[in-house]
Every structure is written in structure tokens, then in C-alpha cells.
Amino acid sequence: MSDDDFPFSELVSARVSELGGKVSAIEKRFDLKPDAIRNVMRTPKGAGPTLSRAKEICEALGLEFYIGRPRDLAATADEQSTGKVKPDLLDDFAFVERFDVSLSAGHGENGDNARPLAPVSFRRDWLSERGLVAEKCVVCSVRGTSMEPLLFDGDLVLLDRRRSDLRSGQVYGVVDVEGDVRIKRIEQVENGLLLRSENSEWPTELRHGEDANRVHVIGSLVWSGHNHDMSGRKASR
Structure with missing residues (x-):
């Protein structure tokens, strides 16, 4: 499955697990409506949130949201040579x-x-x-x-x-x-x-x-x- 085809709901579920699985706490901390994230995680295949809601949820989870022409990864020369990527500092x-x-x-x-x-x-x-x-x-x-x-x-x-x-x-x-x-x-x-x-x-x-x-x-x-x-x-x- 390509990145473009990867369901947004699965991306959200994976990130929530990385953050400890406390969905209601994340929603409350970032002033999202109750179940804003949980409803995305329950989304049936083929359905999904609006782009504005996806952007809100990405910001709450510490994920970058980007739609546009392809762009180069801003990796340093050292990262390019070693293949290592800096971890998310929020983690x-x-x-x-x-x-x-x-x-x-x-x-x-x-x-x-x-x-x-x-x-x-x-x-x-x-x-x-x-x-x-x-x-x-x-x-x-x-x-x-x-x-x-x-x-x-x-x-x-x-x-x-x-x-x-x-x-x-x-x-x-x-x-x-x-x-x-x-x-x-x-x-x-x-x-x-x-x-x-x-x-x-x-x-x-x-x-x-x-x-x-x-x-x-x-x-x-x-x-x-x-x-x-x-x-x-x-x-x-």
C-alpha cells in the first residue's frame, strides 16, 4: 500500500498508540470536540474526515500536515549518509x-x-x-x-x-x-x-x-x- 492509499484512520490509531492511547485526554488537552479523534479511528474503509478536521487532529498529535507538490526531505548531510532520521522530540x-x-x-x-x-x-x-x-x-x-x-x-x-x-x-x-x-x-x-x-x-x-x-x-x-x-x-x- 502506498503512502497516498494509507487510510488516515490507521495513521491516527498508530500515533495514538505511540502517545499512550489516552484519546480522551488528547482531545481535551487540545480543545477538540469529544470523540473527534475516536470517530476518525472508527471510520469505515472508504470514508474519512474533511481536510480541515484532519489538519486539526494532526496538530493535536504532533504530526505535520502537508498537501501540495512533492518536496525534498530536509535531512542533513549526516542523516543522508547514515540513513538515520532524527526522532520526534515530543516523544x-x-x-x-x-x-x-x-x-x-x-x-x-x-x-x-x-x-x-x-x-x-x-x-x-x-x-x-x-x-x-x-x-x-x-x-x-x-x-x-x-x-x-x-x-x-x-x-x-x-x-x-x-x-x-x-x-x-x-x-x-x-x-x-x-x-x-x-x-x-x-x-x-x-x-x-x-x-x-x-x-x-x-x-x-x-x-x-x-x-x-x-x-x-x-x-x-x-x-x-x-x-x-x-x-x-x-x-x-
Whole structure:
């Protein structure tokens, strides 16, 4: 079968598989209508989408869309001599969901109705080396100073949602008893939990008995990105 005869639906299906098979996530991320890609994948032989829809889907999947007179491949002399083609750089990265809720390092901030933001990209090999799965992680921001010098106001943090079983001394993003989202170093004590801050100015908090059972773990801290505030203003507590 020539390239011209290759069904567009099969090309789309193959590319979706390369990207992890999360069709609905791709459609949502690029503001495509629900089932825009899935309907193409279900297309019977002999039928197909309009060219404008094909262009939209190609852009969402990181594929080049081109119709016109034949053109030469823009390969370098080295690629021409070795026969090697540079891989798609997008394939080196995975996208992790990010939400607009801040994990409070001090007093809580309610996380109800958190809105998704643009996802954050991480290198696939970096994630793999740490045993992380992009779909099982989440990125949030930090608010407050109680976790300094480990975490600063405005920092981004990556949480592994699979690591929800508490291990004493680890840092976790949690939903506290009143529904506030926070980030603290958690220690288990008899019939309770201690929520510790890194900043000695902030007191240790105890969640005892039923209150301890109401603390819900979002995930364990596995990475943070520091926000360098150049404005000179002091971060709020």
C-alpha cells in the first residue's frame, strides 16, 4: 500500500498508540470536540474526515500536515549518509496534569473545584529512572513559608499519587480535616499523625483519633521546582 492509499484512520490509531492511547485526554488537552479523534479511528474503509478536521487532529498529535507538490526531505548531510532520521522530540516527553490549587505550607487552602491548568512536561527517561508514571502524578504549587528551606512560596511540586501509604518522615500533599490542601512532613504516632513544618517558626500539628483518619493523602513529594521571585517582596505566610 502506498503512502497516498494509507487510510488516515490507521495513521491516527498508530500515533495514538505511540502517545499512550489516552484519546480522551488528547482531545481535551487540545480543545477538540469529544470523540473527534475516536470517530476518525472508527471510520469505515472508504470514508474519512474533511481536510480541515484532519489538519486539526494532526496538530493535536504532533504530526505535520502537508498537501501540495512533492518536496525534498530536509535531512542533513549526516542523516543522508547514515540513513538515520532524527526522532520526534515530543516523544521524549510525557505530560503531567497540573491544577490551579495551591498546597498550603502554612494554614490550609481549600481545594474544592480545582481547575486543571496546562500540563507540565517531564522527560520520559527522567520519570522512568525514578519509577514514576506520568498518569499517576500531579503537579501543584506551594503557598506559604512553613516548609522553607525545603519548599518556598510559589514553588511547583510533583506528587506521586501511587505513594499514598504513609511512611513516617516523608513529605506529602494532603487534604486536611477541613478539606484544606496542604504539604507537610508526616509522622505517625500512636492513634494519630503529626504534621511537621520545616520552618521552626511554625508549630507541629497533631491529628488524633478520628481526625487522623480524615487526613487524605494526595501523594508523596518526588520533585520540586523553585520559583525565583525577582520582585523583592516578602512572601506571605
